[in-house]
Amino acid sequence: MAVYFAAKALLPQGWAENVRVGVSPEGVIQSVVADSVPDEGDIRLDGVVVPGMPNLHSHAFQRAMAGLTEVVGDPADSFWTWRDLMYRLVGKITPEQLETIASYLYIEMLKAGYTSVAEFHYLHHDVDGKAYAQPAELALRVAQAAKNVGIGLTLLPVLYTYSGFGGQPASSGQRRFINDTDSYLKLYDSIATALAPEPMQRAGLCFHSLRAVTPEQMHLVLSSQPQPQPIHIHISEQQKEVADCLAWSGLRPVEWLYDNMPVDDRWCLIHATHITESETRLMADSGAVAGLCLTTEANLGDGIFPGQAFLQQGGNWGIGSDSHISVSVSEDLRWFEYGQRLNNRRRNLLHLETEPYVGNVLYQGALHGGRMALGQNIGELAVGGRADWLVLDGDDPFLATAKDSELLNRWIFACSSNPIKDVVTGGKWVIREGRHEKDAEIKADFAQVLKQLTR
């Protein structure tokens, strides 16, 4: 067993000093003892140690288009015109290119504080929309990328069949996404089987949205895979989506979901942006995780989630970098609070009765919800958890002078340069002094792919 020693570490009960952490060869935490004295053989963690953050929503391939859509095309530019550009990119990507994009992105995530990721994977078929000889080809490329760079993965193959509510036929831009229920369940099985031996990977169920599947499909998938596991869905990102759902069913998307599906704490509702007070209450009471993607939602002009009410009602939530317009734990957390401030013209809105420091509420809340959404034993430095942590630069002036209660506020709101120095996942160093051992080769490959895709 390897033993690590940290002068300061964030444990589930709060900050602790002189912490010894024992980790098995499999990368699982076996002991955590605070107020201890280091042994000679202990591995020193040189800085402030916090649990690594789960990223609960990613479409890896979209990293390749980040920054290319910030130019006026249509005077009514919106999520829907952005989506047209996304479909153009998606039409071209090869399996090799996808693996390269995901590898580069996942190294960026590790450096930015994410030690695991839920990949909401809907790119299934070849450029003509035909299944690959190995139907899970593209999903397994993503899994390979995660393994190569050392990030944890919950892979969510997506069921995507239709283009709109009530089973409207898919468009040609969606040809690479489309499965029927039968081919989806086969795909899911082959992915779950392939990932089973991987200690840092697992599969989960995923419906693209209520636009893309029918109620019958959802019931069939859930009854075919009844074991406890994460279930993700895009739910209420766009006002047009809410209007279309009302026209189809007489209910708003979250109302419809709770009326028709057994929603509980296995579920993660991505972009529950447009919800009423009663929908907020339904989500908070059910234990489902609200999947918030703050920088992407800002970039796409989606709207603002009612975070203050949701937190006051004890709702679970976590963060995802989604389209990867930004890959930064601190920026996404900061923007959760800033969105609430801009909307309410007040300050310090995401707090709890027991916790007045916004940064503490943000970091601990996102760890908890991320752990639930990924369905893995992650997000806390505790016995039985995976050894996934970040070492923040203890010499950073903001961190070096902060009281314990202020540490996370200083990092999230004040540090303009990234203070994450070292990262451990599954008991292995993946980032040291800000560098990944595969930086050079993957950076060169990624530049090549960008050139090919934008030519």
Ligand SMILES: [Zn+2]
């Ligand atoms: Zn998404």
